[in-house]
Amino acid sequence: MSRRTYALDFETYYDREVSITTLGTYGYLHHPHCHVYMVAVMELESPGYEWEPGVDKEAFSYCGEPENMPWETLRGARVVAHNASFDEAVFERLVEQGKAPADLNLEWCCTADMAAYLGAPRSLKEACQLLLGKYISKETRDEMRGITWAEAVDRGWEQKLKDYCMFDTLMCGQLWKEYSHKWPEHERRISAHTRRMAREGIHVDRAILEESRRKAAAVLIDARDSIPWAGRAPLTSHKAIAAQCALEGIPMPSSLAKDNPNTIKWMETYGGEHPWIQAIYTHRSANTLLEKLNTLSERVRPDGDAEVNRLLYCGAGTGRFSGFGGFNMQNMYRGERYGVDMRRIFIPHPGNVFIISDLAQIEARVALYLAGDEKQLNLLRDGTSIYEVHARATMGYTGTAPLKSADPDLYRLAKARVLGLGYGCGAAKFMLLAKTMAGVDLTLSQAKVQVADFRRKNAMLVNLWSNLEKHFKRHNGQDFHVPLYSGRELIYRDIHPFAGEWRATVQGRVSAYYGGKLCENVTQATARDIFCCMLLALEDAGYICRFHVHDEVVLEVPEAEAEFAAKEVQQIMSTTPEWMPSCPLAAETIISTHYCK
DNA sequence: TCGTAAGGCGCC
DNA sequence: AAAGGGCGCCTTACGA
Numbered sequence: 085m086s087r088r089t090y091a092l093d094f095e096t097y098y099d100r101e102v103s104i105t106t107l108g109t110y111g112y113l114h115h116p117h118c119h120v121y122m123v124a125v126m127e128l129e130s131p132g133y134e135w136e137p138g139v140d141k142e143a144f145s146y147c148g149e150p151e152n153m154p155w156e157t158l159r160g161a162r163v164v165a166h167n168a169s170f171d172e173a174v175f176e177r178l179v180e181q182g183k184a185p186a187d188l189n190l191e192w193c194c195t196a197d198m199a200a201y202l203g204a205p206r207s208l209k210e211a212c213q214l215l216l217g218k219y220i221s222k223e224t225r226d227e228m229r230g231i232t233w234a235e236a237v238d239r240g241w242e243q244k245l246k247d248y249c250m251f252d253t254l255m256c257g258q259l260w261k262e263y264s265h266k267w268p269e270h271e272r273r274i275s276a277h278t279r280r281m282a283r284e285g286i287h288v289d290r291a292i293l294e295e296s297r298r299k300a301a302a303v304l305i306d307a308r309d310s311i312p313w314a315g316r317a318p319l320t321s322h323k324a325i326a327a328q329c330a331l332e333g334i335p336m337p338s339s340l341a342k343d344n345p346n347t348i349k350w351m352e353t354y355g356g357e358h359p360w361i362q363a364i365y366t367h368r369s370a371n372t373l374l375e376k377l378n379t380l381s382e383r384v385r386p387d388g389d390a391e392v393n394r395l396l397y398c399g400a401g402t403g404r405f406s407g408f409g410g411f412n413m414q415n416m417y418r419g420e421r422y423g424v425d426m427r428r429i430f431i432p433h434p435g436n437v438f439i440i441s442d443l444a445q446i447e448a449r450v451a452l453y454l455a456g457d458e459k460q461l462n463l464l465r466d467g468t469s470i471y472e473v474h475a476r477a478t479m480g481y482t483g484t485a486p487l488k489s490a491d492p493d494l495y496r497l498a499k500a501r502v503l504g505l506g507y508g509c510g511a512a513k514f515m516l517l518a519k520t521m522a523g524v525d526l527t528l529s530q531a532k533v534q535v536a537d538f539r540r541k542n543a544m545l546v547n548l549w550s551n552l553e554k555h556f557k558r559h560n561g562q563d564f565h566v567p568l569y570s571g572r573e574l575i576y577r578d579i580h581p582f583a584g585e586w587r588a589t590v591q592g593r594v595s596a597y598y599g600g601k602l603c604e605n606v607t608q609a610t611a612r613d614i615f616c617c618m619l620l621a622l623e624d625a626g627y628i629c630r631f632h633v634h635d636e637v638v639l640e641v642p643e644a645e646a647e648f649a650a651k652e653v654q655q656i657m658s659t660t661p662e663w664m665p666s667c668p669l670a671a672e673t674i675i676s677t678h679y680c681k
Numbered sequence: 682t683c684g685t686a687a688g689g690c691g692c693c
Numbered sequence: 694a695a696a697g698g699g700c701g702c703c704t705t706a707c708g709a
Binding site: 371399406504513 | 696
Binding site for chain 2: 418
């Protein structure tokens with residue numbers, strides 16, 4: 085039985101400090117200044133569906149203070165909101181405050197997520213422009229920053245605000261009516277899964293968190309004391325550093341990036357005589373570390389769980405998830421620095437353990453599948469590691485022993501090639517990638533040889549690059565839809581040449597594209613779809629996902645079930661979706677009492 | 682005092 | 694012809 089569907093939009097007080105951005109959803113909704121002053125609710129089958137401001141407001145079930153909203157109307161309904169994570173959280177807060185009933189059995193759906201799935205921008209304004217051809221003004225919302233409901237009423241803004249709120253609700257509803265049939269059920273489940281994770285948070289070891297903050301702060305103070313201009317100029321200011329260089333008669337490097345080869349040489353040459361050189365790098369990294377720990381600390385709720393696993397569904401143009409502001413779980417330090425292992429801070433609730441499982445080299449495997457390289461796929465199916473497969477298929481390795489032990493140098497070079505050259509990277513860039521990804525030192529001419537050799541021996545992949553580019557360019561002046569095996573598609577809009585590049589718009593962002601990059605996009609998108617398939621399979625099997633990072637999932641299970649769970653999770657994570665049969669996947673699964681790499 | 686851009690850097 | 698990509702957060706600089 086299908087549910088009745090309503091569009092809904094809340095309006096709440098906000099200012100510079102009291103906002104989701106600064107406080108997180110929980111902190112914001114529990115702040116004493118936070119006030120939910122309006123809600124608009126519209127039944128999508130109502131005749132007022134074509135309502136425009138000032139014409140007919142009868143279409144609305146309700147628009148006014150949430151305290152007087154007849155919430156029973158919504159019992160058992162589907163509720164559609166733009167950025168439902170917010171509206172759902174507001175509703176839960178009203179329940180908590182006794183202003184709404186707890187048992188309405190609502191199904192929340194998010195039109196911002198839907199827009200992102202369709203390759204449109206997330207914001208209501210831009211989504212309506214692209215998907216409905218309608219212009220929305222956000223002026224009223226901007227004007228309300230720092231203005232309370234009572235003040236707005238005093239200014240005579242009551243009707244203006246109602247119109248604004250109803251119009252947003254209407255637009256949200258229209259987006260849903262026009263496009264929801266293009267948003268498949270399994271993707272709606274992923275969207276809901278993302279909101280569920282955020283709502284529940286992650287348990288945190290507060291003792292380790294506080295100890296980590298103390299350690300980072302101590303390092304920071306030491307570094308500061310070694311910087312001569314401390315207190316007189318910003319500590320990592322390029323201008324201040326250039327002035328110090330001039331003062332001490334040493335050259336200023338063109339870049340201060342710590343991985344830049346020229347900068348490394350500069351640090352080695354002058355670092356000994358001038359200890360502040362090391363100190364600026366120490367300060368930079370210790371400061372970032374401390375700030376992240378501070379952010380995390382601010383997001384810990386009274387129950388010891390932190391709201392740091394909010395993700396944007398389809399936040400990236402490829403459909404990957406992205407961060408949502410505040411603490412970002414997707415770029416967390418691995419291992420220890422300054423005696424702090426950030427990942428250890430995240431723990432399961434008492435009596436539980438984490439099951440951590442990741443897809444091994446998922447993108448490299450998908451790329452072979454998309455390119456149709458059966459030779460390498462067959463070797464993979466035999467259980468050979470992907471780097472050895474590459475060495476056997478394209479680098480002339482014929483030994484019977486595993487490559488990793490038989491010829492470690494060749495193995496590392498194969499790894500560098502697989503990780504670094506799959507998407508059109510050139511020789512200069514490959515030098516850096518080979519070093520950072522596989523620890524391989526190459527001269528520029530050696531890198532050139534490797535790039536040329538890779539492209540010659542991996543013709544099917546190179547073919548995929550050029551085919552994608554060819555089709556892309558053929559859509560000059562149009563949109564290019566790239567179908568994925570999952571049934572989803574990537575959409576490159578408004579393709580046109582500009583300044584020697586080929587540009588397109590994805591989720592409202594314009595950038596340049598070429599074969600290797602398109603191939604990377606399609607590969608990443610497919611890997612994302614495979615991963616999401618597994619998220620749902622895990623949910624179906626009853627597992628609670630605390631958070632995930634692109635190809636890695638962290639589940640929380642009772643300790644007593646850990647062994648069985650690890651086996652079952654490993655099984656689920658190794659199972660290829662039915663829409664991509666015979667793509668050889670692999671997973672690694674561990675049991676842990678804390679998050680770790 | 683704002684918003685934005687850019688340099689730098691963390692991860693997948 | 695040549696081009697790894699996908700993100701977000703921190704600081705500083707700069708212009709309105």
